Amino acid sequence: MSTARHRILDALEQVLIADGPALATIEHVAATAGVSKGGLLYHFGSKEALYEGLLARLTDAAEQVRVGTDARAAVGEYLRQSTVADDAYSITMLAALRLVGAPEVDVPAALANASDQWFAPVGALIADPVTARLVQLVGDGLYLNALVAGSASEHDPAVVDRLLGSLEQEPAGDRREP
Helix, strand or coil: CCHHHHHHHHHHHHHHHHHCHHHCCHHHHHHHHCCCHHHHHHHCCCHHHHHHHHHHHHHHHHCCCCCCCCHHHHHHHHHHHCCCCCCHHHHHHHHHHHCCCCCCCCHHHHHHHHHHHHHHHHHCCCCCHHHHHHHHHHHHHHHHHHHHHCCCCCCHHHHHHHHHHHHHCCCCCCCCCC
8 A cells, every 4th residue: 555545544544533524524634644635536536435445454454463373372362452452453443433324334344344354363263153252252342442441451351361261161172164
């Protein structure tokens, strides 16, 4: 992705988080990015395309997750990362959440897709599909709490430890297909 496209998406995130979608006009985002309206439209042909670019950025980041082959270690890292909400992915997530209800894009589908992409490599290592879903939902809840509260709860390490302990009691069997 070009530097100008990155700057434009960074500016969109900044405007959405600070001012909300009503002020995320092509003109305002272009000015914030330091490009002309025409420059923005060269990279993103419409407001819808701009929003789609933001949601694609979220999915692209989620697809970068890599884990080893040990289920317990992968789940532990996934849950610990779920308590962190001060990285570039979280900024994009906050901006995307501000777009919920925007008629130009299907934000709930994009958020669900990003969550599924983020969890897929971890979930593939968990034998029981119900346990896998439980881990994903706990991770989503930890992350949303950290995102909204600005930090993890003092109880989050105990939640992670409890869930990891339950994995040790998981029934033996073939691993889920990715």
